[in-house]
Amino acid sequence: MDGLFELVDAIGTVVRPDWMADAVCVDEADPDIFFDQWKVIEAKTACLRCPVQDSCRTYALNRLIVDGVAEEGVWGGTTLEERKRAVGVGHSRNADLDAEIMRLVGMGMSESKIASVVAVSSRQVQRVKAKAKARLAA
Numbered sequence: 001m002d003g004l005f006e007l008v009d010a011i012g013t014v015v016r017p018d019w020m021a022d023a024v025c026v027d028e029a030d031p032d033i034f035f036d037q038w039k040v041i042e043a044k045t046a047c048l049r050c051p052v053q054d055s056c057r058t059y060a061l062n063r064l065i066v067d068g069v070a071e072e073g074v075w076g077g078t079t080l081e082e083r084k085r086a087v088g089v090g091h092s093r094n095a096d097l098d099a100e101i102m103r104l105v106g107m108g109m110s111e112s113k114i115a116s117v118v119a120v121s122s123r124q125v126q127r128v129k130a131k132a133k134a135r136l137a138a
């Protein structure tokens with residue numbers, strides 16, 4: 001996973017934020033899972049047991065918002081598409097996000113964990129669940 005975490009500053013020095021030293025993915029047997037579209041759940045599961053998940057997700061979001069760099073792969077339990085949606089790059093918060101939330105609900109994930117994974121508030125997750133329930137009742 002070294003390649004993922006290598007950032008080079010203006011004079012060519014490799015720079016890594018301190019939290020990366022505790023990253024679970026560094027010791028992952030198959031680091032490619034973080035970049036394989038067919039292994040997203042596997043990668044997200046690894047992120048769930050990572051002590052630096054919040055720092056990692058915030059880092060990837062900041063790279064997108066501040067630097068305009070779309071890091072590929074799963075970072076902090078989120079895919080690039082989810083991060084783009086979260087910051088409104090190329091997507092609006094729309095039916096795609098609701099569908100992803102309901103997919104994770106269907107997997108039995110808790111509201112707080114879903115909120116963390118798709119970078120929304122728990123309240124947003126509750127609203128989406130309530131909307132889906134109302135649709136089913138109609």
Ligand code: SF4
Binds near residue numbers: 026046050054057
């Ligand atoms: S949250 Fe996931 S991608 Fe980020 S450091 Fe931890 S295991 Fe790696």
